Amino acid sequence: MEVEVITLFPEMVEQGLSAGVPRIAREAGALRLTTRNPRDYADNRHRTVDDRPFGGGPGMVMQAPPMVASIEAARGIHAEAPVIAMSPQGAPLNQAWLQKLSELPAMILLCGRYEGLDERITPHIDIEISLGDFVLSGGELAAMAIIDGVARLLPGVLGHKDSAKEDSFVEDLLDCPHYTRPASWRGVSVPEVLLSGDHARIRQWRLQQALGATWLKRPDLLGRVTLCDEWEALLADFIEQQQSVRKVQA
Ligand code: SAH
Numbered sequence: 001m002e003v004e005v006i007t008l009f010p011e012m013v014e015q016g017l018s019a020g021v022p023r024i025a026r027e028a029g030a031l032r033l034t035t036r037n038p039r040d041y042a043d044n045r046h047r048t049v050d051d052r053p054f055g056g057g058p059g060m061v062m063q064a065p066p067m068v069a070s071i072e073a074a075r076g077i078h079a080e081a082p083v084i085a086m087s088p089q090g091a092p093l094n095q096a097w098l099q100k101l102s103e104l105p106a107m108i109l110l111c112g113r114y115e116g117l118d119e120r121i122t123p124h125i126d127i128e129i130s131l132g133d134f135v136l137s138g139g140e141l142a143a144m145a146i147i148d149g150v151a152r153l154l155p156g157v158l159g160h161k162d163s164a165k166e167d168s169f170v171e172d173l174l175d176c177p178h179y180t181r182p183a184s185w186r187g188v189s190v191p192e193v194l195l196s197g198d199h200a201r202i203r204q205w206r207l208q209q210a211l212g213a214t215w216l217k218r219p220d221l222l223g224r225v226t227l228c229d230e231w232e233a234l235l236a237d238f239i240e241q242q243q244s245v246r247k248v249q250a
Helices: 010-016 020-027 064-077 095-102 119-124 140-151 199-217 229-249
Strands: 002-006 032-036 083-092 106-110 127-130
Touching: 002 064, 002 140, 010 032, 010 140, 020 032, 020 140, 032 064, 064 083, 064 106, 064 119, 083 140, 095 140, 106 140, 127 140, 199 229
Parallel strands: 002 032, 002 106, 083 106, 083 127
Antiparallel strands: none
16 A cells, blocks of 8 residues: 655654554555655745734644645655545544555545644545544644554554454454463463363453453443344343452452
8 A cells, every 4th residue: 555644744754654563564565655745845945834824813824835736746646545634623533444544555644734724725635534532733643543553454464364353443342351471470360261272262252351341441332233142142241240240349
């Protein structure tokens, strides 16, 4: 996948994506990352790309000409790529978005700064994505979050081909708890089922724990899915176990 990031801070994006999974994805050729700085398209000696807002008010606004010139240059290389602007007004980022984006051959991510973009840039934007209901000082962290989340979904990037399939949110459920060596530590042992070698039981335990974690921590997610009879029964059993633990503790 080809990703181009239009940003006033290309070194921030480059550096942030030069470790861990994004780095592996880049080295494997699954992810090709380029950056483009709107300052290179400024029409003045000082490479200024922002100016005061018409009508007054605080802060500076990113000017349309250098931003749109950057978008057009990026489009010249990645003709079919959607232009995705980072914006607190965009669609909230979630796993379904990452999955959809990871299937694209290319995308162009646009990072704002200051008070935001001149409105005349908007017709050149296809999608707006938000990291959440809060305001950051720039779009770079949002672009990096998208690229990190997408990189781990690209074919061949994660060691195990099913790793990403069992993560939180993939089936509207949170992930199950994980354990590694030592099997017993500070008097706490790993659940016996995980040492049993019985893969059917392990799968069932993990599913039940995932359902339980979602019920405990994010009940809103469970409201979105219709549980089949098996999942319903596993969750009912989890809830009952929780209640008996509470009774013992009381
Ligand atoms: N005045 C704007 C905020 C501008 S913040 C408003 O209130 O809507 C400057 C830039 O940071 C934005 O252009 C955007 O690219 C980025 N940004 C800020 N918060 C963000 C968020 N929650 N998600 C994605 N990008 C964000």
